[in-house]
Amino acid sequence: DNPLTTIVRQANVGDNTGGSVEVTDGVFTVTGAGKVFGKDTKSDDFFYTYFKTTGKTTVVAKVTPDKANNSGFVGLIAKNGTEATDYSAGVYWDYSKGKVRIGSHGGAGDICAISDNDSLYVKLIFTENSVKYTVATDADFANVIITNGMGSTGLSHKNVGIFATDGNKVTVSDLKITSEYTDDLGQAVKKVVYDSSTGELIPTFSSSTD
Numbered sequence: 001d002n003p004l005t006t007i008v009r010q011a012n013v014g015d016n017t018g019g020s021v022e023v024t025d026g027v028f029t030v031t032g033a034g035k036v037f038g039k040d041t042k043s044d045d046f047f048y049t050y051f052k053t054t055g056k057t058t059v060v061a062k063v064t065p066d067k068a069n070n071s072g073f074v075g076l077i078a079k080n081g082t083e084a085t086d087y088s089a090g091v092y093w094d095y096s097k098g099k100v101r102i103g104s105h106g107g108a109g110d111i112c113a114i115s116d117n118d119s120l121y122v123k124l125i126f127t128e129n130s131v132k133y134t135v136a137t138d139a140d141f142a143n144v145i146i147t148n149g150m151g152s153t154g155l156s157h158k159n160v161g162i163f164a165t166d167g168n169k170v171t172v173s174d175l176k177i178t179s180e181y182t183d184d185l186g187q188a189v190k191k192v193v194y195d196s197s198t199g200e201l202i203p204t205f206s207s208s209t210d
Contacts, residue, residue, distance in 0.1 A: 007051060007193070007194055008021070008023065008049060008050075008051065008194075009049070009050050009051070009052070009159075009161075010047070010048065010049045010050070011047075011048050011050070011082040012033060012034070012047055012048075013034065013044045013045065013046055013047070013048050013079075013082055013083070013084055013163070014034050014035075014036075014043065014044055014045030014046065014084040015034075015045060015084075016033040016034035016035070016045055016046070016047070016166070017033060018033040018047070018166075019031060019032055019033035019034070019046075019047025019164070019166075020047070021047075021049040021162075025196075026173065026174075026175065026195075026196030026197060027171060027172070027173045027196070028049065028162060028171065028172040028173070028175065029169065029170075029171050030047065030049055030074070030162045030163070030164045030169065030170050030171075030172070031047070031164065031168075031169050032046060032047045032072065032074065032163070032164025032165045032166050032167065032168040032169065032170075033046065033047040033164075033165070033166050034046040034047060034165050034166055035072075035165055035166060036073065036165065037073045037075065037077075037088065037092055037094075037103065037163070037165070038084070038088070038105060039103045039104065039105065039106065039107060039108045040107075042085060042087075042105040042106070043084045043085050044079070044084050044085075044086075044088055044163075045084060045165070046073065046163045046164060046165045047163065047164055047165075048079065048082065048159075048161055048162070048163045049161050049162050049163075050079070050082075050159040050160060050161025050162070051159065051160055051161055051177055051193050051194055052158065052159060052193075053078075053126075053157060053158065053159065053160050053177065053179045053193055054158070054179050054181050055179050055180050055181025055182075055189075056125065056126070056127050056179065056180040056181070057078070057125070057126045057127075057157055057160055057177065057178070057179045057180075057193075058123070058124070058125050058126075058176075058177070058178045058179075058180075059076060059122070059123070059124045059125075059126070059160050059175075059176075059177050060121070060122070060123045060124075060174070060175070060176045060177075061076060061121070061122055061172050061173070061174060061175045061176070062119055062120075062121050062122075062139065062172065062173045062174040062175075063075075063076060063091075063093075063119065063120050063121075063122055063170065063171075063172055064118065064119040064170070064171040064172075064173070065093050065114070065168075065169075065170045065171075066168065066169040066170065066171075067114065067115075067118070069093075069095045069167065069168050069169070070095055070096075071095050071096050071167070072095050072096075072164075072165040072166065072167055072168040073092055073093065073094055073095065073163070073164070073165045073168065074092065074093045074162075074163065074164040074165070074168050074169075074170035075090055075091055075092025075093055075162070075163055075170075076090050076091050076092070076122055076124060076160075076161070076162060076172070077089060077090030077091075077092065077160070077161070077163055078090055078124070078126045078131070078155060078157035078159065078160045079157075079158075079159050079160075079161075080154070080155065080156045080157070080158055080159070081158060081159065082159065085105075087104070087105050087152070087154045087155050087156070088104060088105055089103070089104035089105070089126075089131050089150070089152040089155050089157075090102075090103070090104075090124060090131065090133075090160075091111070091122050091124065091133055091135065092163075093114055093170070094108075095114065095168070097110075098113055098114050098115065099111070099112070099113060099114060100112050100113070100114055100120065100135065102131075102133055102148070102150055104131070104150065104152045104155070105154070106152075106153075111135055111145060111146050112135070112145050112146075117137055120135055120136070120137065120145075121135070121136045121137070121138060121139055121141060121174075122134070122135055123135075123136075123141065124160075126155065126157040126160065127157075128155065128156060128157075129151065129152055129153050129154065129155055130149060130150065130151055130152055130155070131149065131150045131152050131155070132147075132148070132149045132150075133146070133147070133148060133149070133150070134146070134147040135147075139174060160177060173196060174196055175194060175195075175196045176192070176194065176195045176196065177192070177193040177194045177195075178190060178191065178192050178193060179191050179193055
């Protein structure tokens with residue numbers, strides 16, 4: 001009866017073992033494995049818990065990292081697959097730099113200092129080859145730190161989810177993931193892939209994707 005058994009997936013991306021995810025009342029606690037988000041090497045090494053998606057995908061979540069961490073990475077990302085070199089992009093916490101960053105296989109930029117906030121609210125909109133991102137200090141996104149876009153040539157975002165490296169832990173709550181696409185019959189579909197308040201797949205249909 002638990003829909004999470006069919007919705008939530010997990011993988012050791014790269015050359016690592018271990019890592020875990022616990023889900024309680026829609027709150028995800030991810031404990032990491034591996035060493036790196038590969039913005040420079042273009043090869044990832046981390047524990048990844050994720051959802052299969054398609055089309056335009058929107059992710060909204062409250063992210064609360066364990067601030068005792070002093071090295072490693074955690075974050076919310078899209079990834080083309082679960083192989084180390086499959087393209088990745090999203091918002092992540094880089095403890096060695098003390099920064100929250102937007103990054104991909106190809107580079108990264110700073111958003112704010114990790115020490116500035118205990119939790120942040122993140123909204124990511126993934127389309128083919130691009131990411132739009134908003135980071136705020138409140139659930140209504142009234143107090144926005146940044147909103148911007150990033151070209152991500154090669155991104156097909158077949159998976160979206162949470163990652164963490166070894167020694168790192170992150171809690172993600174208020175998570176909602178939606179996908180918008182056109183099905184084989186030409187019908188516009190907007191599907192709730194996951195919602196912390198229900199945890200179920202909820203497909204809806206409309207005459208357009210607006």
